[in-house]
Every structure is written in structure tokens, then in C-alpha cells.
Amino acid sequence: xxxxxxxxxxxxxxxxxxxxxxxxxxxxxxxxxxxxxxxxxxxxxxxxxxxxxxxxxxxxxxxxxxxxxxxxxxxxxxxxxxxxxxxxxxxxxxxxxxxxxxxxxxxxxxxxxxxxxxxxxxxxxxxxxxxxxxxxxxxxxxxxxxxxxxxxxxxxxxxxxxxxxxxxxxxxxxxxxxxxxxxxxxxxxxxxxxxxxxxxxxxxxxxxxxxxxxxxxxxxxxxxxxxxxxxxxxxxxxxxxxxxxxxxxxxxxxxxxx
Amino acid sequence: xxxxxxxxxxxxxxxxxxxxxxxxxxxxxxxxxxxxxxxxxxxxxxxxxxxxxxxxxxxxxxxxxxxxxxxxxxxxxxxxxxxxxxxxxxxxxxxxxxxxxxxxxxxxxxxxxxxxxxxxxxxxxxxxxxxxxxxxxxxxxxxxxxxxxxxxxxxxxxxxxxxxxxxxxxxxxxxxxxxxxxxxxxxxxxxxxxxxxxxxxxxxxxxxxxxxxxxxxxxxxxxxxxxxxxxxxxxxxxxxxxxxxxxxxxxxxxxxxx
Numbered sequence: 001x002x003x004x005x006x007x008x009x010x011x012x013x014x015x016x017x018x019x020x021x022x023x024x025x026x027x028x029x030x031x032x033x034x035x036x037x038x039x040x041x042x043x044x045x046x047x048x049x050x051x052x053x054x055x056x057x058x059x060x061x062x063x064x065x066x067x068x069x070x071x072x073x074x075x076x077x078x079x080x081x082x083x084x085x086x087x088x089x090x091x092x093x094x095x096x097x098x099x100x101x102x103x104x105x106x107x108x109x110x111x112x113x114x115x116x117x118x119x120x121x122x123x124x125x126x127x128x129x130x131x132x133x134x135x136x137x138x139x140x141x142x143x144x145x146x147x148x149x150x151x152x153x154x155x156x157x158x159x160x161x162x163x164x165x166x167x168x169x170x171x172x173x174x175x176x177x178x179x180x181x182x183x184x185x186x187x188x189x190x191x192x193x194x195x196x197x198x199x200x201x202x203x204x205x206x207x208x209x210x211x212x213x214x215x216x217x218x219x220x221x222x223x224x225x226x227x228x229x230x231x232x233x234x235x236x237x238x239x240x241x242x243x244x245x246x247x248x249x250x251x252x253x254x255x256x257x258x
Numbered sequence: 259x260x261x262x263x264x265x266x267x268x269x270x271x272x273x274x275x276x277x278x279x280x281x282x283x284x285x286x287x288x289x290x291x292x293x294x295x296x297x298x299x300x301x302x303x304x305x306x307x308x309x310x311x312x313x314x315x316x317x318x319x320x321x322x323x324x325x326x327x328x329x330x331x332x333x334x335x336x337x338x339x340x341x342x343x344x345x346x347x348x349x350x351x352x353x354x355x356x357x358x359x360x361x362x363x364x365x366x367x368x369x370x371x372x373x374x375x376x377x378x379x380x381x382x383x384x385x386x387x388x389x390x391x392x393x394x395x396x397x398x399x400x401x402x403x404x405x406x407x408x409x410x411x412x413x414x415x416x417x418x419x420x421x422x423x424x425x426x427x428x429x430x431x432x433x434x435x436x437x438x439x440x441x442x443x444x445x446x447x448x449x450x451x452x453x454x455x456x457x458x459x460x461x462x463x464x465x466x467x468x469x470x471x472x473x474x475x476x477x478x479x480x481x482x483x484x485x486x487x488x489x490x491x492x493x494x495x496x497x498x499x500x501x502x503x504x505x506x507x508x509x510x511x512x513x514x515x516x
Contacts, residue, residue, distance in 0.1 A: 009268070009308060010267070010268040010269065011268065011272060011308055011309065011312055011314070012312065014269060014272075015312050015314070015328075015332070018332040018333075019332060021332075021335075021336040022335060022336055023335050023336055025336070026336035026337075026338070026341075050267060050269055051269065054269055054270065054273050056269070056273070066336065066337075066338060067332070067333060067336050067337050069338075069339060069365070069367050069372065070273075070367070071329075071332075071333045072333045072334065072337050072339045072340075072390075073367065073372060073390050073392075074273070074276040074277060074279075074325070074329075074333070075276075075325060075329045075330045075332070075333035075334065076330065076333065076334070076389065076390035077279075077280060077281050077388075077389075077390035077391065078279040078280055078281055078283070078284035078324070078325050079284075079324075079325050079330050079390075080284070080324055080325075080327075081327060081330045082330075082389060082390065083284075086389065089377075093351070107327070109327050109328070109331065114327065114331055119347075130335075131334065131335075131340060131344065132330075132331050132334035132335035132337075132340065133335060134331075
């Protein structure tokens with residue numbers, strides 16, 4: 001693999017350039033890319049130009065760059081993430097129509113939950129995450145349900161930390177968190193209030209794939225003050241949707257169960 | 259840029275490897291990747307392993323590879339395509355709820371329309387395209403409306419061909435197609451019957467971005483036998499949705515009008 005003097009491969013540098021673009025900063029100048037990617041300007045510029053030639057980056061007004069349409073196409077057309085999102089969307093739509101809150105679908109990526117689909121209601125409680133956004137697994141209900149059903153070695157390594165906190169209610173004690181994960185496995189759903197934002201709560205259930213393995217978490221975000229009696233109805237709606245998603249995954253050819 | 263003996267860069271080879279994966283064949287062996295990408299097996303294997311280390315490819319059961327979750331994340335989290343799709347989705351949902359047919363949103367990519375969003379109804383007429391799939395611009399209503407509003411030089415170069423046909427009804431005469439594009443600009447919508455598949459018809463309108471430029475085409479696919487009287491109502495619904503999408507694009511921070 002062609003390496004730079006620092007031993008980095010071209011792909012590693014391209015990865016760092018792509019990682020410089022975020023939902024908050026989707027348009028960057030060549031100099032901005034170099035700074036964020038931590039690359040020498042000449043190296044960054046050369047690689048940015050080559051990526052732009054391939055359509056991995058697109059040049060827009062003001063000489064800025066955005067992540068390219070060709071890369072979007074390459075990453076999506078065969079992706080398990082898109083297949084999963086499309087299988088889930090009609091069922092998420094049903095929940096959304098009834099509850100009028102955010103409904104989201106997440107998968108495990110490293111120590112975080114990566115949101116692959118979200119349906120939002122204009123008047124739903126505002127939340128910080130977005131599609132293709134990430135959150136630490138132990139801070140959202142969708143992440144907790146994934147963590148609870150992850151392989152034991154992964155769970156143990158996760159509990160060793162770090163366990164970042166976003167509010168005073170975020171769980172940071174590994175022992176307390178381990179007990180909560182055990183309760184989630186028994187109950188079949190996760191419920192958190194204020195772990196992520198003081199004024200929101202989350203409820204989530206596991207989505208199984210073709211086999212018994214959990215391939216995603218399906219969750220609803222509600223205002224923290226929502227009556228507890230409503231939680232039972234939400235859990236029931238989520239389980240019904242998770243069942244429908246699983247049936248669709250079994251019926252479709254596209255591999256989504258990784 | 260580090261080049262192989264054949265003069266190809268690492269990125270070009272990585273692009274060919276990613277392009278080997280399709281919606282129909284989302285899981286490939288190392289040998290399958292090499293064959294489809296037209297790369298020597300040793301070269302392909304080395305690069306595939308490096309891509310797998312970065313998460314650009316993920317290894318699944320049977321030693322096969324799929325396009326990686328990290329690449330999906332990098333390509334989506336700041337993408338104009340996702341921003342556009344998310345802005346459009348609620349309005350597409352409204353149309354979908356009323357018409358119960360496929361509703362799709364496409365952008366120009368080369369000589370083709372790239373579908374960035376699709377809402378499908380289980381009982382809608384079956385169609386050949388999928389999200390992140392492509393069709394020649396002149397064969398779908400969504401593509402025709404984009405072609406009609408493309409810059410004049412692009413349109414002229416497009417008309418020089420090739421103009422592939424998929425059915426006996428597909429337009430292949432540049433003069434006839436040029437007249438049709440002029441009619442579309444005057445009428446404000448495109449309507450095709452049987453260009454793509456003999457038993458489906460399409461109706462589409464342009465979606466404008468923050469300025470006056472057309473950033474997407476919004477279309478509905480219906481059975482070819484649908485009464486012509488219905489077309490007027492569909493066009494009206496599409497224009498209303500396109501207006502709503504434009505308003506949302508103007509109100510959101512994320513750049514989608516690139």
C-alpha cells in the first residue's frame with residue numbers, strides 16, 4: 001500500500017479528509033479540510049483534487065467542497081444500512097403516525113449507536129441526534145437495548161469505560177449500568193429518562209434479523225414528563241413494528257443482517 | 259499520488275472495488291471483487307484488506323465482503339443527498355398517502371437520474387429502479403424534468419446521444435426529444451407513458467432550491483392505464499409538495515442546493 005513518509009496510506013488520509021465533513025460543517029475549503037484532517041496543506045490539496053476528480057468530493061460555490069454524490073451512491077446502493085432503513089420505514093411510519101414523536105432506528109458502530117433512520121414530527125420534542133449521527137450506547141434507549149443484547153465480551157469491555165455523561169442523570173457507574181442491562185434483557189425493552197437531555201425520555205426495543213441476533217434498536221423519543229402509563233402502549237407498538245421489520249428482512253433478498 | 263505500474267492511483271482502484279458492489283450483488287468474495295473490478299487478484303486482495311481495516315468494507319459470514327458501515331456514515335452524515343431526501347420526505351409522504359403509488363426524488367448524476375429517495379406502496383405497480391439506483395435521464399419523467407431544466411450546453415450534449423431505449427416507446431430521436439423538453443419547460447411538468455416499462459407511466463415536476471435553480475425532480479409512477487383525468491390532480495399535488503420542499507430547504511442550514 002502506497003505510504004506517505006509518515007507511514008500513512010492513501011486510504012487513511014482519504015478517510016481523514018472525509019471525516020473532516022460533518023452535519024454541522026458540510027462545506028469546507030481546501031485549507032479547512034487540511035486543518036481538520038491534520039494533514040500538511042500540500043498533501044491535503046493533492047488528495048482533495050484527486051478525490052474531486054473521482055466524484056468522492058464535489059466542488060460547490062465559493063471554492064468549497066462537499067462529500068461527493070458518487071461516494072454517496074457507492075456507499076448506499078448496496079448498503080445494509082439502506083436496506084435496513086427501507087425495511088423499517090413503513091413500520092416506523094405507522095408508529096410515527098400514532099405517537100407523533102421521533103422514531104429512530106440504530107445499529108452498533110464501535111462504542112456508539114449509529115442512527116440509520118429517523119422519522120421526526122415537526123412538533124415533536126427537539127433532539128440532538130440526526131441520521132448518520134452517533135451517540136454513546138449507554139445514553140439512549142436505542143443504544144441501551146443494543147448494548148444489552150451485544151456479545152458478553154463486548155458488553156464487559158464497554159463497561160470498563162470511559163462512560164461519558166451528558167446530564168446529571170447519565171449513568172456512569174459500571175455496576176449500576178450492568179444491572180440495568182440485565183433488566184433490559186429480561187423486560188425486552190429499554191427505558192431511559194434524562195440520560196441524554198434532561199427534558200427527553202426514550203423507549204426502545206431490539207429488532208432481530210433473519211436469525212435470533214439483534215441487528216438494530218428501534219426507539220421512540222418522548223418528552224420527559226410523559227405519563228408512565230403511556231410507556232406500556234409505546235413498548236407494545238415498538239414490538240409490533242420490530243416484528244414487522246424482521247418479517248420484511250426475512251422476505252427481502254438484500255443482506256441487512258450483517 | 260501513489261500510482262500502480264499501470265498508472266492507476268490507489269483511489270481509482272478503491273473506486274473500482276466499491277463499484278463492484280451493487281443492489282443485486284451486495285456481498286462479494288475477494289475473488290469476485292477482483293474479477294468485477296478488473297484488478298489482478300493480489301492487488302485487489304491487498305486493497306480489500308486495507309479497506310476492511312478502515313471500515314470501508316465489512317467482512318460478513320462466508321468470508322464475503324459488503325460495503326462498510328463507516329463508509330456509509332462518512333458518505334451520509336454531511337451529504338446533500340440525505341439533506342434533500344429528509345427535507346422532501348414529509349411532503350413525499352403526503353402524496354404517497356393520497357395516491358398510494360411510488361413517489362421518488364431524483365438528481366442529475368452524469369447522463370442519468372440518481373434516485374435519492376423513494377416511498378413505495380406495497381400494492382403499487384412494480385418498478386425497476388431503487389434508491390441510489392440510476393436511469394437514463396430521457397427515460398423517466400423525473401429524469402425528463404431534470405433534463406428539461408438543465409443548462410443548455412448540457413442538454414445539447416445529452417441530445418447528441420447515445421439515447422438508449424428500453425421499450426418500443428422510448429424516445430430515441432434527438433429532435434423529437436428536444437421538442438418534448440421544450441414542452442416540459444412550458445407546461446412545468448413531465449409526463450411519460452411506457453418509456454421505461456410498457457405498463458407504467460410517470461409524472462414529475464421540478465423542485466427548486468434556495469435560488470431559482472432546479473435541484474431535483476419529484477415524480478410519481480402510476481400504471482400506464484391510469485385515466486388521463488387523474489394526471490392533472492397528480493401534477494397539482496406534486497407542485498404543492500415541490501413548493502413545500504423548497505420552503506424547507508430555505509429554512510434548513512444544511513446545504514442541499516450544491
